[in-house]
Amino acid sequence: MTDTAGLIPTRPSPTPRTPPAPRRYGLRTALMMTASGWSANQFAALLGAYRAAGLPDAAVNALLAVYAVGLIPGLLAAAPLADRYGRRPVAFTALALNLAATLLLMLGAGATFWLAPGRLLTGISAGALLAAGGAWVKELSAPPYAPAGTETVAARRSGIFVSLGFASGGLSASLIAQWAPWPMVLAYLPHVALALLAGCLALGGPETRPTGPRGRTRSPGARPVGERVATGRTAGFRRAVLPLAPWVFAAPTVGFATLPGLVDGGLTGRQVVYAGVATAVVPGAGVAVQPLARRLSGRSRLLTGAAGLLVMAAGFALAVPAVAYRQPVLALLAGAVLGAGYGLALTYGLATTAALATPAALARLTSYFWSLAYLGMFAPLLLSALSATVPMTRLLAAAAALAVLCCALLAFLNRANGSRGPAR
Template identity: 45%
Template structure:
């Protein structure tokens, strides 16, 4: 069945809804700190436990969608995503309940981001080169940005913020599922194949450009974003309103969306350049963040957020485009799964910065992150110049 123009939007809506549910938690960290008395270490662990579900979801969901098709995997886990929000409501009074909900959100995200990205790209077969990767990236980023903004606004005015902040995602998730499965459905682009699921690493990721460029760059996608909306608002002071934390998240990821068309044009002219620029932005953003913490001026987070958001968007588009070019059609889902798994290593940034801060303080930890981003930019730039990928 040949997909009709615009069919990809229905899958993108599902990705948007799952992205919303995945990141709505980030702007609520200050609420859990203030109402439950959770420490910075506990909050960082709750933020990062999401990755413990996400990485297996990616690494199994991508190959599973290559074997069984995109549709059954995406539909099932779009349906489960609102359940994770319901669990955040049920387990709202303790870290253990929140951790279970975050783990489920991670699994849903892993499967939908890997299989959904491949599905959107395949449904965009008649579009200009790179359009599928860009559409998937925009859907993902828009969901990530919208969820925490709405959750923060609701939490700021609601009498029961730890309940009502998650209701919009439950409603959105149900609507996205209905759109995805409505009469006619979305055509399957990867018919079920014979044999077992290929859990091993796809050929494209075993060496060459993927190892030299994607592996060191990909973690900075979410490391940059997490520094902006999960680390800085929580550590700049005790009087940051939840609505302001949501605004910082929205600005970060909004700028991540806005920079993506530029990233695509840069990549079209010179592959990998956007990733290098993203690493430079991550360096600048982390250094600016150190300055904000040193000054103790929350309003200056609005200066850091666009820079770190640009780092997120540039590195995301560059990595998706390179992964798309390197992947064989029958391994596209698995290759994108590995890329996304590497990006989500960056969700460990808050926990890593907490550990380093025990030795250097928060400012020193961010300066160390800036130095690491700069070193990565230097490495990737040299690889690009000396041995551009084919």
């Protein structure tokens, strides 16, 4: 007997206890991940509009940083709560906070002091959704008793839906801000609708937190516990993730946050739209590259991560002439290449994390990966600071070289297990 997805052997029973349609529930709950990504990028696309409305540059940059300040604590706090109390209640609480954060940002159109708490709450809620929602989507898409190898498919689903949110949120907000009235209010309405829709669709999703001895679910077809590890402090996780994780968001944020401001001199009156297009193209390329990620993962999970770093290196190299000659089209192309590398690296990171974690520690280990990945969001700030003394073209070239070095390090540290993935 199998489940409706045709993937998972189950015990014969007149009344199965497993969800009747895990794949359907996995897709419905995945829309929560889209809401998380959407909330992250909708504000970034409105930076020009806020500056035009009189908000000082220092205040705008501070509001960008407030998001990151809230996000990592949100990740780290939500993960143990999800492992202890369940994915479902923590994910729904995070979604409600995500919606409340957007409402605060809408109030900021009339009173700017609402923007700081709105951005902070956006970071906290988005991080909590990534931790609890990501584990929930993975377990609904590939339950703990699924055959080995299913983690890659499930992890890719979570990454794709996050990327769709990144791409759609920025583009939608920029188009509204460019041509609609009351841009700092109306630009946030699509996320309000998306968050409500995501909550309604996920209502039927069952709880998936593992139960049983030591928090593990023992079912036919489950892999031996000894094949996995429980926490991010293990040598296997460090070798598999640390050389790559910060690049996961360093590359795309440079692509849609740094490059547009360096090449938009000839786009008078269209800077907001150009920035929005960049926020769509970069993560959109991460979604488009998923068929390649699937083929590479079928051969070797490690190959997917190495390819991601090399593609990012190519994107940084392409950004050098784009900035040197201030070419917006070439900058968009460089951003797309950076986004493709992001898509490959994100798939590798999430699949590797899912393979290394025990079911009871999945949310926690996933939060460690996301936290390391989001450190890369400080890359634009670092480049901006260094550009006061070093030309930006040299910094971008150095980033390309460093990505290649990290690729070599990743391959070296995991060389003994390159056929299927990093050592456990």
